[in-house]
Amino acid sequence: MSGESILVKLQKIDRRYLYWILFIGLAIPFIRPIGLPIAVTPSTLSLYNELKTLQPGDVVLLNEAFGVGGIPECMPATAASTKIILRQGAKLIFVSPYVDYQILWARLQELVPDFAQKEYGKDYVFLGFYAGLEAAVAQLGANIRTVFPTDAYGTPLDQIEMMKNVNSARDIRLVLSGDTGDWCDYYIRQWHTNYGTPVGEIGIAMLGSSYMPHYRAGVLFGMSVGSRGGAEMEKLIGEPGSATVTMDSINVSHLLVIAAVILANIGMLSARGKGGK
Amino acid sequence: MAYPTDLFGLSGLWFQWLLLLMVYSYVLYKETPAYRFAEHLYIGITMAISLMVAIGNVTRIAIRPLMAGEVIYVIPLILGFAMYALLISEYRWVSRYPIAILVGAGFGLGMRGVLIPNLLSQVISTIRPPTGNAPIDWFTFVYVAIGTICAITYFLLTYEHTGALSYPTRIGRWIIMIGLGVYFANTVLFRMSMLAGRAQFFLQVLKIIPM
Numbered sequence: 001m002s003g004e005s006i007l008v009k010l011q012k013i014d015r016r017y018l019y020w021i022l023f024i025g026l027a028i029p030f031i032r033p034i035g036l037p038i039a040v041t042p043s044t045l046s047l048y049n050e051l052k053t054l055q056p057g058d059v060v061l062l063n064e065a066f067g068v069g070g071i072p073e074c075m076p077a078t079a080a081s082t083k084i085i086l087r088q089g090a091k092l093i094f095v096s097p098y099v100d101y102q103i104l105w106a107r108l109q110e111l112v113p114d115f116a117q118k119e120y121g122k123d124y125v126f127l128g129f130y131a132g133l134e135a136a137v138a139q140l141g142a143n144i145r146t147v148f149p150t151d152a153y154g155t156p157l158d159q160i161e162m163m164k165n166v167n168s169a170r171d172i173r174l175v176l177s178g179d180t181g182d183w184c185d186y187y188i189r190q191w192h193t194n195y196g197t198p199v200g201e202i203g204i205a206m207l208g209s210s211y212m213p214h215y216r217a218g219v220l221f222g223m224s225v226g227s228r229g230g231a232e233m234e235k236l237i238g239e240p241g242s243a244t245v246t247m248d249s250i251n252v253s254h255l256l257v258i259a260a261v262i263l264a265n266i267g268m269l270s271a272r273g274k275g276g277k
Numbered sequence: 278m279a280y281p282t283d284l285f286g287l288s289g290l291w292f293q294w295l296l297l298l299m300v301y302s303y304v305l306y307k308e309t310p311a312y313r314f315a316e317h318l319y320i321g322i323t324m325a326i327s328l329m330v331a332i333g334n335v336t337r338i339a340i341r342p343l344m345a346g347e348v349i350y351v352i353p354l355i356l357g358f359a360m361y362a363l364l365i366s367e368y369r370w371v372s373r374y375p376i377a378i379l380v381g382a383g384f385g386l387g388m389r390g391v392l393i394p395n396l397l398s399q400v401i402s403t404i405r406p407p408t409g410n411a412p413i414d415w416f417t418f419v420y421v422a423i424g425t426i427c428a429i430t431y432f433l434l435t436y437e438h439t440g441a442l443s444y445p446t447r448i449g450r451w452i453i454m455i456g457l458g459v460y461f462a463n464t465v466l467f468r469m470s471m472l473a474g475r476a477q478f479f480l481q482v483l484k485i486i487p488m
Contacts, residue, residue, distance in 0.1 A: 016304065016305060016306070019304050019305055020305060022472070023301075023305065023472070023476060026469070026472055026473050026476040027476040027477075027479065027480055030476065030477050030480050030485075030486050031480065031485060031486060069471055071474065072470045072471055072473065072474030073467060073470045073471070099323075099326050099327050099330040100326075101330075110278055129330055129333075129334055130334070131331065131334050133383070134383060134386050134387060135382050135383065135386055138386050147338070149337065149338070149341070149342065150337065188390070188394045189386070189387060189389070189390025189391055189394065189395075190386065190389075190390055192390075192394060193389075193390035193393050193394055194389070194390060204467045204470075205463045205464075205466035205467045205470065206460065206463040206464045206466070206467050207463075208463055209456070209459050209460055209463055210460075213399055213402070214394065214398075216402050217394070217398035217399050217401065217402035218398065218402070219394045219398050226463075226466060226467065226470060227470045227473075242477075245477070246470065246473045246474065246477065249473040249476065249477070250466070250469055250470055250473050253469040253472070253473065254466070254469065257465060257469070
């Protein structure tokens with residue numbers, strides 16, 4: 001063991017040390033922000049621009065298809081988008097296929113102070129949870145009342161002012177889907193293809209590469225990817241929030257991961273050069 | 278979100294903080310009884326919430342309309358109960374009916390909307406040159422065009438990858454590896470964001486940074 005070079009030892013480093021370094025490295029930028037610049041990507045700009053075209057009275061369906069684990073990635077862009085939607089005078093319908101839907105709704109209301117100036121049932125409505133994957137999304141498009149006979153508080157939709165003329169996808173101006181999975185695909189297939197409803201995506205980072213072909217093909221009108229997308233949206237509306245604060249930390253984490261990968265590969269190549277496995 | 282001042286809010290916040298430590302004790306130290314406790318608590322609470330939400334959903338969508346006289350809703354309820362036949366080996370065949378309906382409906386619905394966005398739009402987008410003169414747009418166009426062709430040639434399994442097919446298939450393999458690398462990097466990015474959120478929460482509870 002004592003004869004091993006430092007590069008070889010690096011390959012055998014206890015991964016717990018790496019986790020500690022990572023955790024501390026992530027925490028430091030919160031205490032001492034670096035303030036790295038954030039450039040806005042075209043896909044986020046398209047999302048912002050389309051939301052800015054909303055007219056008073058337009059109805060937007062916000063599908064929050066992520067659990068609490070997805071909050072750091074999806075919620076910042078969702079909150080920024082919700083602010084735009086409400087400030088444009090559009091009406092908001094909140095639905096979620098995740099059992100965490102009440103936590104998501106509460107967090108969204110915390111992050112968007114504009115809700116205080118709006119009236120429930122007139123400007124926004126919380127329909128709550130729905131199950132049934134793509135079949136439910138298709139049914140929502142055909143007849144919202146069959147999936148949601150009432151809102152999340154038990155009030156029949158017909159008694160909710162803003163829902164009186166909203167029956168199907170044809171009455172919805174656009175859909176915004178916050179995703180950790182395939183839900184945006186369901187809305188593309190069942191709403192965009194069948195009814196022509198524009199669909200925008202707020203996805204976790206790993207969905208960026210999955211949905212980029214859809215964005216480039218014009219199937220999605222815009223797309224926010226992960227915390228980075230959230231930070232871009234916060235920049236566009238001029239209100240730095242949690243994603244902007246988190247970006248420094250995420251950048252540091254990436255540098256640490258890249259450094260770890262480089263060191264491990266140097267160690268491996270060095271060992272291979274000396275006839276090791 | 279402001280730092281809570283009432284006892285209920287404070288105790289909830291500190292309990293979250295303790296659970297965070299318990300869970301991370303697994304990766305930062307080793308498997309401990311505290312980690313096991315947090316793990317079991319998480320699974321138990323998640324199952325309980327999921328069960329309650331599912332019961333509430335079935336009640337809202339099917340049972341209430343059924344009680345109101347809409348007899349048609351008895352069909353999905355029977356199909357739903359039939360799924361539980363999976364648990365009884367003697368009657369497992371009963372569960373095949375709801376599963377068949379689910380799979381059939383899933384395929385049918387999926388196929389209806391899949392052709393245009395997933396195939397036609399993608400092909401059009403790939404072969405349509407960019408409208409502007411920005412070099413990055415043209416680079417992307419050429420990269421996507423060459424990448425698509427080469428990646429497809431890699432899957433030509435009925436021909437040996439030699440001669441004229443040698444280079445395109447090699448490039449195709451590289452393109453696929455780069456693509457998979459991007460997927461993996463994005464997956465890491467997502468985990469880092471989650472971890473950053475927890476690191477932020479850790480410091481916020483200790484009042485090192487504002488909440």
